[in-house]
Amino acid sequence: xxxxxxxxxxxxxxxxHLQAINDNLLKLExxxxxxxxxxxxxxxxxxxxxxxxxxxxxxxxxLTHQMExxxxxxxxxxxxxxxxxxxxTFSAVEALEEMVSAISEGxxxxxxxxxxxxxxxxxxxxxxxxxxxxxxxxxxxAPVESLDLDEYQATVINQAKGNGFHAxxxxxxxTEDCVLKGPRAYMVFDKxxxxxxxxxTVPEVEDIxxxxxxxxxxxxxxxxxxxxxxxxxxxxVSEIQNVVVSDFSFEKKAPEKPANTTESAKExxxxxxxxxxxxxxxRVNIERIDSLMNLFEEVIIDRSRLEDLSLxxxxxxxxxxxxxxxxxxxxxxxxxxxMRMVPIEQVFNRFPRMVRDLSKDLxxxxxLEIIGSETELDRTVIDEIGDPLVHLIRNSxxxxxxxxxxxxxxxxxxxxxxxxxxxxxxxxxxxDIEDDGAGINREKVEKxxxxxxxxxxxxxxxxxxxEVYHLIFASGFSTADQxxxxxxxxxxxxxxxxxxxxxxxxxxxxxxxxxxxxFSIQLPLTLSILSTLLVKVQHExxxxxxxxxxxxxxxxxxxxxxxxxxxxxxFRGHIVPLVSxxxxxxxTEEDVASNSAVIIQKGDKRTGLLVDSFIGxxxxxxxxxxxxxxxxxxxxxxxxxxxxxxxLIVDPNALVK
Amino acid sequence: MEExxxxxxxxxxxxxxxxxxxxVMSIEKMKEITKVPGTSEFIKGIxxxxxxxxxxxxxxxxxxxxxxEPSDLxxxxxxxxxxxxxxxxVDAATDVLDxxxxxxxxxxxxxxMVRKEYIKGVAKLESExxxxxxxxxxxxxxEAEELKEVAN
Numbered sequence: 001x002x003x004x005x006x007x008x009x010x011x012x013x014x015x016x017h018l019q020a021i022n023d024n025l026l027k028l029e030x031x032x033x034x035x036x037x038x039x040x041x042x043x044x045x046x047x048x049x050x051x052x053x054x055x056x057x058x059x060x061x062x063l064t065h066q067m068e069x070x071x072x073x074x075x076x077x078x079x080x081x082x083x084x085x086x087x088x089t090f091s092a093v094e095a096l097e098e099m100v101s102a103i104s105e106g107x108x109x110x111x112x113x114x115x116x117x118x119x120x121x122x123x124x125x126x127x128x129x130x131x132x133x134x135x136x137x138x139x140x141x142a143p144v145e146s147l148d149l150d151e152y153q154a155t156v157i158n159q160a161k162g163n164g165f166h167a168x169x170x171x172x173x174x175t176e177d178c179v180l181k182g183p184r185a186y187m188v189f190d191k192x193x194x195x196x197x198x199x200x201t202v203p204e205v206e207d208i209x210x211x212x213x214x215x216x217x218x219x220x221x222x223x224x225x226x227x228x229x230x231x232x233x234x235x236x237v238s239e240i241q242n243v244v245v246s247d248f249s250f251e252k253k254a255p256e257k258p259a260n261t262t263e264s265a266k267e268x269x270x271x272x273x274x275x276x277x278x279x280x281x282x283r284v285n286i287e288r289i290d291s292l293m294n295l296f297e298e299v300i301i302d303r304s305r306l307e308d309l310s311l312x313x314x315x316x317x318x319x320x321x322x323x324x325x326x327x328x329x330x331x332x333x334x335x336x337x338x339m340r341m342v343p344i345e346q347v348f349n350r351f352p353r354m355v356r357d358l359s360k361d362l363x364x365x366x367x368l369e370i371i372g373s374e375t376e377l378d379r380t381v382i383d384e385i386g387d388p389l390v391h392l393i394r395n396s397x398x399x400x401x402x403x404x405x406x407x408x409x410x411x412x413x414x415x416x417x418x419x420x421x422x423x424x425x426x427x428x429x430x431x432d433i434e435d436d437g438a439g440i441n442r443e444k445v446e447k448x449x450x451x452x453x454x455x456x457x458x459x460x461x462x463x464x465x466x467e468v469y470h471l472i473f474a475s476g477f478s479t480a481d482q483x484x485x486x487x488x489x490x491x492x493x494x495x496x497x498x499x500x501x502x503x504x505x506x507x508x509x510x511x512x513x514x515x516x517x518x519f520s521i522q523l524p525l526t527l528s529i530l531s532t533l534l535v536k537v538q539h540e541x542x543x544x545x546x547x548x549x550x551x552x553x554x555x556x557x558x559x560x561x562x563x564x565x566x567x568x569x570x571f572r573g574h575i576v577p578l579v580s581x582x583x584x585x586x587x588t589e590e591d592v593a594s595n596s597a598v599i600i601q602k603g604d605k606r607t608g609l610l611v612d613s614f615i616g617x618x619x620x621x622x623x624x625x626x627x628x629x630x631x632x633x634x635x636x637x638x639x640x641x642x643x644x645x646x647x648l649i650v651d652p653n654a655l656v657k
Numbered sequence: 658m659e660e661x662x663x664x665x666x667x668x669x670x671x672x673x674x675x676x677x678x679x680x681v682m683s684i685e686k687m688k689e690i691t692k693v694p695g696t697s698e699f700i701k702g703i704x705x706x707x708x709x710x711x712x713x714x715x716x717x718x719x720x721x722x723x724x725x726e727p728s729d730l731x732x733x734x735x736x737x738x739x740x741x742x743x744x745x746x747v748d749a750a751t752d753v754l755d756x757x758x759x760x761x762x763x764x765x766x767x768x769x770m771v772r773k774e775y776i777k778g779v780a781k782l783e784s785e786x787x788x789x790x791x792x793x794x795x796x797x798x799x800e801a802e803e804l805k806e807v808a809n
Contacts, residue, residue, distance in 0.1 A: 635693065646704060
């Protein structure tokens with residue numbers, strides 16, 4: 001079957017299911033008795049198995065199959081959830097993720113999964129012991145599988161019990177190197193049949209005799225002999241690893257049932273409440289949305305031309321039509337932007353797992369709280385913001401949160417806490433990463449910065465705390481005494497800062513020594529449409545992003561003062577340096593006096609841009625200058641104005657000193 | 658049958674040059690070009706083309722043969738090489754030729770003319786020599802910068 005056309009769908013859905021499994025496993029770890037969560041995981045694993053088998057990815061199918069077996073036992077209360085079980089399932093999920101991403105890169109998605117499969121099998125058989133783990137789960141309640149009986153079998157057993165027979169559940173496990181499983185099993189049955197009667201087997205007798213079972217099988221057996229003698233009989237057959245004989249009773253799980261149903265009833269209520277949120281969706285390739293955007297931008301340009309024309313001709317009907325077109329296209333623009341928006345959840349949902357794994361590696365106890373994961377951001381921003389966030393969270397885990405001993409010494413709770421919060425405000429999205437760790441040690445940062453030649457000792461004394469903290473974003477800086485795998489190679493925070501700034505955002509860090517630190521990231525909602533102020537500099541028009549403008553002021557000659565030859569002005573009691581755009585961009589050769597200023601701000605620094613006049617506020621579509629023109633100073637892109645003229649967009653960040 | 662290549666022919670200072678038609682996206686009349694500050698002299702700025710912005714360079718200045726005096730006859734040949742789209746200002750874009758690949762010879766140093774590295778080959782036609790440009794090299798920024806350094 002040619003499955004190429006389905007591969008995209010397969011990949012998308014696989015990722016979704018793996019993510020769902022990840023999330024649910026984390027939940028399950030916290031509430032190990034919640035069978036509904038297991039159900040959800042089981043469903044995801046099952047779908048994944050089906051899809052991968054159809055697509056011919058056998059390794060994924062076999063691994064998910066085994067995972068499903070384990071989950072099946074858990075959901076039937078035959079296996080308890082322990083850390084070991086969760087861990088092994090996580091590593092299976094990890095392997096699956098690797099395979100899926102290998103497929104997306106065009107590989108065949110093959111991977112040696114035999115060791116994972118056999119570990120899962122051991123888990124399934126209840127014999128899995130994690131090496132070096134202290135938490136050998138004591139909770140595995142039934143070492144043998146429970147056997148579902150039909151009514152007839154139940155009656156037979158009941159009658160037999162009345163006649164002095166014992167009902168035993170026998171679990172026979174063959175050695176791993178056993179080659180002829182079928183015949184061995186047959187020999188077991190042969191021996192048993194002389195002692196009593198086999199009522200039921202798992203799997204079916206035919207399957208057992210064909211050898212199509214894993215390392216073990218279970219038998220429900222009626223006999224008058226004692227457990228021990230049965231065990232001895234079976235052990236006579238060679239290549240038998242282990243035999244467990246236990247009493248069989250029906251009532252075993254009966255009392256648990258009512259409790260379970262009420263609980264699940266509660267859950268169903270909760271889920272039905274959540275359900276209506278889901279609406280029908282279709283998958284659209286992002287490229288299609290991008291080209292739709294491009295086409296729409298052309299419409300916007302034509303619309304502006306029509307606006308200009310209607311002003312020129314002052315025709316009532318034309319004006320009305322253009323006004324209506326403006327309204328409709330504005331709505332369309334809103335919708336189009338909304339289409340590109342995706343909840344930041346997509347980025348956040350990989351963090352719980354990451355925090356769990358890292359805190360284990362670091363021997364720290366850390367909980368992660370996520371707030372506002374429904375906050376929406378432009379798809380392009382989402383794609384870029386993941387790595388910086390991973391870095392910051394790793395940083396908080398590694399450098400921020402102290403070891404449990406240190407925390408207890410400091411009189412804090414043993415478990416550290418990281419709060420990841422996203423929210424909208426105006427045209428920006430804010431993401432905060434806050435930990436309750438040790439905070440940033442000013443002296444340590446200073447020392448390191450001086451050592452690395454980032455600042456001089458004299459200089460360091462003049463800096464405020466905030467300025468010192470900001471040094472951690474300088475390249476070649478790391479405060480951890482030891483280099484660890486998780487962070488601390490000194491290449492990190494500077495990369496994070498650059499990335500965020502390249503997205504048009506900013507990052508600040510605040511810290512409260514002893515009580516933790518907080519990284520706040522500010523990001524624009526979208527990268528493609530920008531609110532700007534158009535300004536005139538001689539005959540050229542420039543667009544200044546509104547987000548960085550604080551105010552516009554008209555200046556008189558006497559307002560402009562000079563400090564060390566640098567033009568400055570007094571802005572509400574602050575001395576603000578002035579930069580002439582004419583000079584920066586060399587619009588004209590001679591220096592012309594401009595008497596309007598746009599006050600822009602970056603962080604807490606301000607600069608006044610001298611321009612000739614203001615044209616007005618305009619929503620513009622951001623275009624890059626293309627691959628050919630790279631790194632043009634203080635220009636972040638271009639846009640096309642209504643009259644078809646290209647207008648350059650000022651990069652305020654480069655102009656604030 | 659001999660293999661033929663389709664070549665767009667344009668003139669610079671009377672000499673005819675050619676570029677592979679596959680690399681040429683369109684030929685535009687001169688339009689308004691917005692200057693981009695802080696870029697090389699030969700980069701004249703950016704113009705709009707179907708809702709996108711395209712940088713425009715003066716091909717003569719780029720090849721270090723004089724510079725273009727603006728006139729209505731000037732054309733902008735929009736080319737795309739390695740995903741970089743650039744408009745080249747030329748004196749005129751004249752015609753499209755089918756050229757036998759057998760008449761194309763390797764580039765040689767040509768006194769007083771375009772540097773050898775920008776030339777892909779020379780097509781010997783009945784009445785003239787047509788210089789085929791290596792657009793990849795012409796557009797390579799590093800190349801331009803290096804040359805500038807050497808010149809200084």
